[in-house]
Every structure is written in structure tokens, then in C-alpha cells.
Amino acid sequence: MAKKISKAAKSKTEINAVNIGLDASVRTKVGNILISLLADEFVLYARARSFHWNVTGRMFKADHALFEDEYEMFDEVIDDIAERARALGIKVPARLSDFSKAARIKEIDGTALSAEAMILAMLDGHEGIIRMIRIDSEVVDDLDDEGTTDFLTGLMQQHEKRAWMLRSHLEG
Numbered sequence: 001m002a003k004k005i006s007k008a009a010k011s012k013t014e015i016n017a018v019n020i021g022l023d024a025s026v027r028t029k030v031g032n033i034l035i036s037l038l039a040d041e042f043v044l045y046a047r048a049r050s051f052h053w054n055v056t057g058r059m060f061k062a063d064h065a066l067f068e069d070e071y072e073m074f075d076e077v078i079d080d081i082a083e084r085a086r087a088l089g090i091k092v093p094a095r096l097s098d099f100s101k102a103a104r105i106k107e108i109d110g111t112a113l114s115a116e117a118m119i120l121a122m123l124d125g126h127e128g129i130i131r132m133i134r135i136d137s138e139v140v141d142d143l144d145d146e147g148t149t150d151f152l153t154g155l156m157q158q159h160e161k162r163a164w165m166l167r168s169h170l171e172g
């Protein structure tokens with residue numbers, strides 16, 4: 001009986017092989033895009049944390065809370081991106097050195113910026129990510145990975161909403 005079950009059971013190799021209708025080469029290419037995007041989002045997460053800690057001025061309470069909203073958003077999308085890569089069977093390198101190697105967005109020293117410059121830098125980060133997602137999603141779309149294309153569209157919309165909110169602070 002036990003023999004019968006083990007014969008019927010899939011081998012570990014079979015179970016480990018991702019079988020979702022996307023070639024391994026496609027999944028690797030999409031995975032690399034997601035890993036770069038994850039690194040960019042991580043740079044912006046750290047930027048938002050730094051601004052939350054270092055902001056000063058008469059609007060301290062509101063700005064401190066604004067940057068908390070920002071890092072919470074990045075915290076969520078970082079997780080979503082990494083888990084999207086895992087759904088494609090791609091492992092996610094997550095050392096700080098991995099992030100700084102893969103990131104396309106530059107780090108900023110937030111210790112000496114005015115609150116307004118911080119909001120501008122945050123806005124700039126979102127807009128940079130939006131422009132990059134547009135390019136990335138065209139590549140992913142050409143690879144016929146509809147799931148990731150859809151995921152990237154939703155992600156871009158979240159960044160567009162944040163960019164609008166930050167711009168509204170500056171226009172006031």
C-alpha cells in the first residue's frame with residue numbers, strides 16, 4: 001500500500017518545478033526585473049524612514065506622520081514584489097549589498113534637508129519608480145507574463161496616487 005502511494009506521489013523534482021505556462025527563461029527575466037524594482041523600493045523605504053526620523057520644522061507632527069505613511073506603503077509593496085517573484089519560482093536576494101547592487105534609484109542623505117526638500121525628494125522617488133515601471137511593464141508584457149503585467153499596473157497606480165498627494169503638499 002505504502003509503495004502504491006509513493007509511486008503515485010510526485011517526485012520532489014516534479015513538485016519543485018514551477019509549471020504555470022511560463023518558460024524558466026521568461027521567469028528569470030521577469031524575476032530580474034522584479035529584483036531591481038524591489039531594490040528601488042527598498043532605497044525609497046530607507047529614504048522615507050530617514051525623513052521620518054530627521055524632519056524638523058513648524059509642521060513637524062504632520063511631516064513626521066506623512067513620512068510614516070510613506071514608509072508603511074513601501075514596506076507593503078516591498079513584500080508584494082518579493083512575493084510576486086517567489087510566485088514565479090524566483091529566489092529573492094535580500095542583503096543590503098544586494099539591494100545597493102540592483103537599485104537604479106540613488107540614495108539620499110536625509111540628515112540635512114529641509115522638510116520641503118524631503119517632500120520633493122519623496123515625490124521625485126515615486127515619479128522615478130513610475131517611469132521605470134512603465135518601461136519594465138512593457139518588457140514584461142512582451143514576455144506574455146500577464147500576471148506580472150497586471151501586478152505592475154496596480155503598483156504604478158499606487159505610486160501615482162502617492163505622487164499626487166505629495167505634490168499637493170508642495171502646491172499648498
Ligand SMILES: [Fe+2]
Nearest residue numbers: 052053064068
Ligand atoms: Fe516612528
